[in-house]
Amino acid sequence: MDKKVFIFDDNEEILELCTEILQDLGYEVQTSPTTTDVEEQVLEFMPSLIFMDNWLPDISGVEATKRIKAHEDLCHIPVIYFSANSNIGELASLAGADDYLAKPFDIQQFEETVLKYSDA
Numbered sequence: 001m002d003k004k005v006f007i008f009d010d011n012e013e014i015l016e017l018c019t020e021i022l023q024d025l026g027y028e029v030q031t032s033p034t035t036t037d038v039e040e041q042v043l044e045f046m047p048s049l050i051f052m053d054n055w056l057p058d059i060s061g062v063e064a065t066k067r068i069k070a071h072e073d074l075c076h077i078p079v080i081y082f083s084a085n086s087n088i089g090e091l092a093s094l095a096g097a098d099d100y101l102a103k104p105f106d107i108q109q110f111e112e113t114v115l116k117y118s119d120a
Helices: 012-024 038-045 061-070 088-095 107-118
Strands: 004-008 028-032 049-053 079-083 099-102
Touching: 004 012, 004 038, 012 028, 012 107, 028 038, 038 061, 049 061, 049 107, 061 079, 061 088, 079 088, 088 099, 099 107
Parallel strands: 004 028, 004 049, 049 079, 079 099
Antiparallel strands: none
8 A cells, every 4th residue: 555645734844844753654645725625635645644724724724524425436535633722532523534633743653553554
């Protein structure tokens, strides 16, 4: 299985940090600061794991996650909700995400989450 992770986040620093961590772990990384045409973006890359921020230009992380989970070719891909919201657990379950990771996150926690879901 391809080790590919897609990160939707509009924070450049977070994207750079996560990309670096993932590349060190041997993953191919695709990032996007926007959820425009989220299904097409994911279909083109076909990742084994997706990280989804809550606050995104275009459609919210909740809506974007719902669209991924409603798509027959994408619904199997784990989506990790990735946000600094205090109610991240509620948002993740509302969105239908597989799990969540609160920001600011611990790098080890991020790595463990990636390994847990991408090696499944």
